[in-house]
Amino acid sequence: MTRLDGARPVAVLYTGGTFGMVTTPRGLAPDPHLREQIESLVERMNTGGSAPTWTYETTARAIDSAELQPGSMAELADGIREIVDAQHPAGIVVIHGTDTMAYSAAFAAFALADVDVPVVFTGAQVPLGMPGSDAPDNFAQAFAAASEGTPAGTWIAFGGHLLPAVRATKRSSRSLDAFAASRPLAPGSSGAPSELTAALTRAPGRDAPRIGLVKVSPGLTGGQLAAALTECPAGVVLECYGSGTAPMTAGGLTEVVRAGVDGGSIVLAITQCADGAVDFGRYAVGSLLADAGAVAGGDMTPESALGKLAALRRTDLSPEQVRALLRQNILGEREDAPTS
Numbered sequence: 001m002t003r004l005d006g007a008r009p010v011a012v013l014y015t016g017g018t019f020g021m022v023t024t025p026r027g028l029a030p031d032p033h034l035r036e037q038i039e040s041l042v043e044r045m046n047t048g049g050s051a052p053t054w055t056y057e058t059t060a061r062a063i064d065s066a067e068l069q070p071g072s073m074a075e076l077a078d079g080i081r082e083i084v085d086a087q088h089p090a091g092i093v094v095i096h097g098t099d100t101m102a103y104s105a106a107f108a109a110f111a112l113a114d115v116d117v118p119v120v121f122t123g124a125q126v127p128l129g130m131p132g133s134d135a136p137d138n139f140a141q142a143f144a145a146a147s148e149g150t151p152a153g154t155w156i157a158f159g160g161h162l163l164p165a166v167r168a169t170k171r172s173s174r175s176l177d178a179f180a181a182s183r184p185l186a187p188g189s190s191g192a193p194s195e196l197t198a199a200l201t202r203a204p205g206r207d208a209p210r211i212g213l214v215k216v217s218p219g220l221t222g223g224q225l226a227a228a229l230t231e232c233p234a235g236v237v238l239e240c241y242g243s244g245t246a247p248m249t250a251g252g253l254t255e256v257v258r259a260g261v262d263g264g265s266i267v268l269a270i271t272q273c274a275d276g277a278v279d280f281g282r283y284a285v286g287s288l289l290a291d292a293g294a295v296a297g298g299d300m301t302p303e304s305a306l307g308k309l310a311a312l313r314r315t316d317l318s319p320e321q322v323r324a325l326l327r328q329n330i331l332g333e334r335e336d337a338p339t340s
Helices: 035-044 070-087 101-111 135-147 194-202 222-231 253-262 284-291 302-314 319-326
Strands: 010-016 021-024 027-030 054-063 091-095 118-122 153-158 161-164 212-215 235-240 266-271
Touching: 010 070, 010 135, 035 054, 035 135, 054 070, 070 091, 070 101, 070 302, 091 135, 101 118, 101 153, 101 302, 118 135, 135 153, 212 222, 222 235, 222 253, 235 302, 253 266, 253 284, 266 302, 266 319, 302 319
Parallel strands: 010 054, 010 091, 091 118, 118 153, 212 235, 235 266
Antiparallel strands: 021 027, 153 161
C-alpha cells in the first residue's frame, strides 16, 4: 500500500483483461501479478508534487473478461463495497477487460447506487508494455477521474472519454476509442430511493441471478422465449422492434410472457433502435406486450437493462417492487417516449 497519512487514497482494483495480458503459447492471457507495473504508472503521474496516494487490490483471480459470469459481477460489486467501507477512498479505479466492461460497469452502477464515491472502470485494447498500448493513457485518465472531483457513481474512462456506465457500450473491437455513450444521461434522475438503498446494503453475499437477453427477430417463437425464462427465471430483457413490438400473436409470445410474469419472472422490454424509446401504446401489438405484464424499459441500453434488472433482482425486494423501480429513472439510465 502506498499511502500518505491523513490523505484519502485512490483504490486500484485489478480484475484482469487485455490491460495486463502477456503473451503465452496459446495467445494473450491475463497476468495475475500487476502491482509493479501499476506502481510505475502511478509514478509517471507524479509531476513534482507529492506522490499520489493509492492502494492496490486484486480480485481472487485475474480473468479474460469474456469469462465473466453473473457471480463474478456480484463478487466484484461486493469487493468494491468492502474497499469503500474499509478504506474510505476518494475513488476507485477498476481495471477490467473490455469485452464485458459495459455489462460489468452497468451492474456495478446499480448494485452500488448507494455508494458515495466515483467508481471508474478502465482497460485497454493493447496490453501494457506492448508497442502502441493505450493502457497508460486510459489508466491515467481513470486515476485522475477517481481523485479529482468526479461525481459519485460508476463511470468508464477510455480513449479520452469519461462515460456514465448506465449509458455506455463497447462500439469497436479495434479502435482505441472503443466505448461510446450515444445517449446522454436522461434528465430527472431520482437517485436510489430509501427502500432500494436499504436493500442494496443487505445484498452482498447473495447469489446473483442469471438474466437472459432475447433479441426479437422474424421467426422468434413462444417456445424460444419460454426456454429463456426457464433458464433465467428471475427475468429476461426482451430487445424489441421499434417502440416495443414483437410477434405476440404470430409467434405465440403473449401467453408465454403472461405465464412468466404470473410465475414471478420479469420481462423488461427495450428497443433495438439506437434512437427512441419503448412506447407500448403506439401499436396494438405493443399493447399486447403491456397487457401480458412486460415492463417498458424506456430507451435503456441492453447493458444497462441487464445490469439494472440483475442488481435489483439480487436484492430481497419483491417482484412488484422491482418492476416499480425498473420504471423509474434512478441514475439517468432511461428516458421515456414523449407523450402525445
